[in-house]
Amino acid sequence: MRSSFIALSFVLALTAQAARAEESEAAPITVLATGSEMPIDQSGQAIAVISTADLDRLQGTDLVRVVEHLPGVAFARSGGIGSQTSLFVRGANAEHLLVLVDGVRLNDVSSPKGANDFATLQTGGIGSIELLRGSNSVVWGSEAIGGVLAVTTREINGVEASAEGGSHGTFSGNAVAGLAGDRGAISLSGGYDRTDGVSAARAGTEPDGYEQWRVAGRGRVDLAPGLSVVANARYARSRTDYDGYSDIDFSPVDGPFYQITRQFTARAGLRYRSDIVDLDAGYSLSDTRRDNYDPTSATPFQYGFAGRSQRAELTGRLHLPQNFALDFGADSERQTLPRGGAGSPHSRLNSAHALLGWYGERAQIAAGLRVDDHNQYGSAWTFGANASVRLPADLRLRASYGEGFRAPTLYELYDPTIGNVAYQSFGFSALRPERSRSYEAGLEWGSRDRVFAAISLFRRDTRNLIDYFSCYGVNTPACDAANAVGYFGYGGIYYNADRARAEGIELEWAAHPSSTLAVQMNATLLRARDRNKGGFNFGKDLPRRPFATVTGSIDWKTPLAGLSLGADTRFRSESYNDAGNFTRLPGGMIADLRASYALTPKVEVYGRVENLFDAYVPTVAGYNTWGRAGFAGVRVRY
Template sequence: MKYLFYIGSFLSCFAPAVAQEQVEDDGLGEIVGVFQRLPDTAADDSITVLATGQRGPIDRTGQSISIVTADELAQVQGPDITRVLERLPGVTSARSGPLGSQTSLFVRGANSEQLLVLIDGVRMADQAAPSGGFDLGTLLPAGIGKIELLRGSNSVVWGSDAMGGVLAVESDTRAGPRVNLEYGAHGTLVASAGGRVGDGGSWLALNGGYTRSDGISAKALGSEADPFRQWQGSASGRLALGGDLALVASTRYADSTIDFDGYPAPAYVFADTPEYQTTRQASGRAGLDYAGSTLRLAGGIAVSDTRRAYFDPTYGAAPNFTTAGRSLRADLTGQADLSDGLALDFGADSEWTRYSTTFDAQQNARLTSGHALLSWNRDALSLSGGVRLDDHDRFGSHWTFGANGAVRLGGGWRLRAAWGQGFKAPTLSQLYGYGANPLLRPEESESIDAGIERGDRNAPLHLALTLFRRDSRDLIGYTFPNGYFNTARARAEGIELEGGAHVSDRFTVRAAYSYVEATNRVTGTDLARRPRHAVSLSADWRAPLANLALGIDLRMVSDSFDDPANFQRIDGHALMALRASLPLGDHFELYGRVENVTDARYETAAGYGTYGRSAYAGVRLTW
């Protein structure tokens, strides 16, 4: 089979590192609680919040979790966050045109709307979108300090939307001012700045950025470029109130404008048009944290607001369609150390959502939830199991269960396994909008995965093998003229291989391979835009002379289909990028990259344009 080449490419990267491996313990030392709150100074590249909602070591969970650091974001370079996320196993993406266009992220074959996205702990789903998802096209790397991705269903901790996984983004709170300026192909300008004042118990971090690009045509082979612009800023802080109590708060605002192509009269076929869309996202959270010796509590109120407007200058300056979605959430979570390695994580929350559009009057819904997760941790064994109850004012109550475990074998190796259930509540648009069905039930999923892993992806040597399966049922689909119904069933199963090695002090390699078979169990067809094979390879070398850093990235995906019926094929492709950076003193760095080095012609969504060979250069200043 030709795709055996993918696996061979993966394995060949790590033969030298494994042969020279010196067995060492990559653990974090003795930890009394299962996932006790750790100080902010703990090694953040091996600490996760996604397992239980509390900060804890990644090797104490049986779930599949990957962490991307701020250093890796800077190393990869550029405003396209999918170039970083596709380094992770089980992840593919599709974008409808240039930078800033509608972007979907598929985790182990799950729909993009079945991925819960959190930014600084705030749920970012667009309540006015038909499927209620978050558009990854509006998320740029500027100002991001850390990304975590959990693959698999985990609604016990995270509730609705966590069917395929959870993506958690944290703002950059590193000390010291930072400035970045980049310019390159298609008139692309990226400028960002950030920094933090204060230390220890009280601090304030600010980040801001501006990105613009003349773009390319959203329509493949189109003649009219579709530009993109975004202003964004964020702030987060902590104020120690004395004792073990602190006030915490964060906020984010992003204002984006993207041109797109449409279906103009009289032919009504996809063509260049002057249409454009504006998106304004505002979110924030404020609350109190209590960190006692055996009890930790966090309570607060969070809000997320997304407003979109669609314009067609052909018919005047006023928008021809607008949407507004908002969620308000009050939550209380905690963790109690019980005895002898036993801990209880718990939480309760209420979420009020609302939406309106040009054609739909404002509608509201409320979802109230409570969960408990019992964990037991000993020297070589960690076990967790939990339950959640959600009560929706439209469809009623829904129970969710989950469990996971990890066995540490020594030398940094561990066996892990996880079983979890997920669900997604019907969106307000599906319940009240065009084609609405007030009798809709929540979508449900059940996933299981098991694997063996050494270290984590930020350790000196990381190797991982994972087998997984996820079954989804009562998926909501739309048929004209009948509207929305719970009709579909889907299955995604496959294998993930991942590795990384510091082969020497100056040479590092990473690789990830995924086989994901995602199918519609009613029709037997592949789910749209889900390539079965995906490989990511990268290598970085720092020269002895002047600390010049050179890097290469290779991304390969197999064929997929653009439509549910599998009539329209999307050819597989391979993309290569070359990177370089040169420090000039302690505070100044030059960098640059060339994307799509071979100038490959490809698509991730049929009929939509993609970038050819493109070069960019920039400078970074740090103090």
């Protein structure tokens, strides 16, 4: 394994030395730094963009497999594709990553922590992905302690369709159609994915499948010069089979259970652009419902959860003289648990922010404040700043500082299964909001379309982290109250677990020595630890955060017209499955091979082999992963 990485590094060195000194293209555009469009190389924060071409090149429906190629990213999945999946950015908890789809927040209000389950988000219909690593709560609010991931669906003028099939009875079909003109644009997309899967439990033999169908649309109508009406909507219905637990040691075992998840997101608003001010106003809705079933029971429906977020917002940028700009915004969000009975549990968060920046040709600096006013926790202020400066020898130095704030979720405050009953006696009402401070410094060299290298150093200190304590077998006044209403006679308590620290180094390296060859490599060294002095786990690693992750890819357009070949490697080191560091998760490397061939300018066939060496690299103890698998498909554009 070590020799494979040495060989890859050697190839990278050769290609970097051979790179041509050609004119660079414009830097990718991002909205994650300030909320307004700007080139990535003007931000003091670490941002990566995955384009439509990258998604087509990497192939497949698994969004996590694509995002895993970026530095600072690790994940945990309880089984094969479609199983519950959490994404960790720079060691942050899954709920600390804000996920946006066409500007709508996808974080699941119905889940205990409010994190997004990436099992239900596939690549079909997606046009681009942006990932900001590190805190940016000034612009994006309470969920952005660890980062922001923004997904944008495809907007085209024409028709695109693809279909692929392969191992484990897997099939994926997607189609996008759109019209674009001088006065507006509209696009519609739809897709269907299914797989027989593998057993979610490592010790099981019964395959656990996954199925999803989805539909999405977005449109724009120009009312006047610079003024447009914009709208988008997405609906997805997923069914996921999952396994149960042993009554003896609680290890995963075969089971007939399945979950139906329904997600609906929508946003409508106005957009205005001028030389003086840019404005975006809108209303968005995100609704998630998860129902769990046991088909062997006399009453198959077992339990379910539902969460809804409604958000009104106004953001903008004021273009000031002398290269200054003021980004600002105000928003109001209401979250509810619709199944909580009369007077369903709800919360209200009102926020406002301002970010003043100077964007010169060779240097940029921005700083801002945000105030969040929560109906239960009062007001909280957060501060953030970042800077970037171009140095000689094609170098760019950047640095940032950000503070974060996250209020307890409705699930952490209320029991959604027994109605609108606050857990006052359990201490839930005494929960304190989570707070964080993030620091980052980075040095970049070159341009992203020729030879590019970057190193980033980061640290994040988080306090008042909210955790869950199981009251199984524990008799205290608080646990007695929790056990009285918990499932099967026992429950648990949410509490503030105090402090954690994540710090590390990210390395990025990409080379394009010619128009036919591209090589990329990313590496992250991370140390994420419990810093709660006096606690049982002080100094121990946070669960499921590998110390080292390395990804590499090589793409070659062969001399045979239309034929392209590619290879990917993804390595993760050992980690621990639990906060007490009792169960170790083995590390390993997964390698993929890819190929595509353009039959005509509009028709392309492609195929890949995932996990070429059939490696078992678990991310959750006791759960299975896909072994070697092959897929083939066709893509058509008109």
